[in-house]
Amino acid sequence: MRQTSRWRRGFAWGVGLVVALFLAGVVSFYASSSPDGLEWVAGQTGFEEAAGEHAALGYSPLADYQFAGLEDARLSGGLAGVIGTLLVLAIGMGLMWVLARRTSKQV
Amino acid sequence: MHVPDGFLNLPTSAATAVVAAVGVGLAVRGARRELNERTAPLAGLVAAFIFATQMLNFPVAAGTSGHLLGGALAAILVGPWTATLCLTVVLIVQGFLFADGGITALGTNITLMALVGVWVGWGAFRLATKVLPKRLASIPVAGAIGGLLSVPTAALTFAALFAIGGTVPVPAETVAIAMGSVHLVIGIGEALITAAAISAVLAVRPDLVYGARGLTVTKPLQIKEGVLA
Numbered sequence: 229m230r231q232t233s234r235w236r237r238g239f240a241w242g243v244g245l246v247v248a249l250f251l252a253g254v255v256s257f258y259a260s261s262s263p264d265g266l267e268w269v270a271g272q273t274g275f276e277e278a279a280g281e282h283a284a285l286g287y288s289p290l291a292d293y294q295f296a297g298l299e300d301a302r303l304s305g306g307l308a309g310v311i312g313t314l315l316v317l318a319i320g321m322g323l324m325w326v327l328a329r330r331t332s333k334q335v
Numbered sequence: 336m337h338v339p340d341g342f343l344n345l346p347t348s349a350a351t352a353v354v355a356a357v358g359v360g361l362a363v364r365g366a367r368r369e370l371n372e373r374t375a376p377l378a379g380l381v382a383a384f385i386f387a388t389q390m391l392n393f394p395v396a397a398g399t400s401g402h403l404l405g406g407a408l409a410a411i412l413v414g415p416w417t418a419t420l421c422l423t424v425v426l427i428v429q430g431f432l433f434a435d436g437g438i439t440a441l442g443t444n445i446t447l448m449a450l451v452g453v454w455v456g457w458g459a460f461r462l463a464t465k466v467l468p469k470r471l472a473s474i475p476v477a478g479a480i481g482g483l484l485s486v487p488t489a490a491l492t493f494a495a496l497f498a499i500g501g502t503v504p505v506p507a508e509t510v511a512i513a514m515g516s517v518h519l520v521i522g523i524g525e526a527l528i529t530a531a532a533i534s535a536v537l538a539v540r541p542d543l544v545y546g547a548r549g550l551t552v553t554k555p556l557q558i559k560e561g562v563l564a
Contacts, residue, residue, distance in 0.1 A: 313387050327375070
């Protein structure tokens, strides 16, 4: 019973991860490139120009959700999305696991 | 809604950084109570899922787009304190590596999306579950209400911050009306995605939905009592 439940939980988790990677790696190419709500408002009401150049554009190979050096937009954006998703997963899992473990020890 | 560097002056950015630091500090304490070894992997996955969905801008009227903020969704799936941390991790990675949301604006973005977005979404969800019938089918509906309200509230919070410390003199009500109305439309998208995602998880693993605990936990307990008797 415990085993089955653990197995099913792992399976559902795996499906969730595959869906997330598919969204970030493939579907993201078809996302709207129109300005988002805040950018649009900034343009309409006249404070768009105040936005500074982002520092990460100078150092990050993933800036603007494109993998630097890859020409193909579909590949470049997809790879950046997959890397970002896995990175957030790793940091998130690590953080949550540490917090959960400490809780279990205290109890 | 990711705020870039330069929209808000430094004192306002610093003030929101303090708010964000206090909020995240409280969330670390609170998340310890919500998390256990069963739910920790789910919480990590929720953060990754929100990062992925935030890449998916959907078109809204007049050449504008919006994407899921995910505060209400995360809070309902893993609890509001843990959700605050999920959104914070997403915003830090986006800000430092993806040039999405400014570095000096990180505190502002955490305040808007990880604090206001999550807690308004969660609060509205909790209120809605008190009014709606006590059934599993009510959970996605309440989630939609949480999602719908969380986005314009976060947008209006930005408008308020811009009125206090905006770097360009634009009338406060102009920004507030524009931000509120666009993000009310984006909120409809947020409501639909939140409801769909919660329905999907409820269909597969209803026991993993934090916001539905009162409705699902009793069942296995009753079975155990029956076995013992």
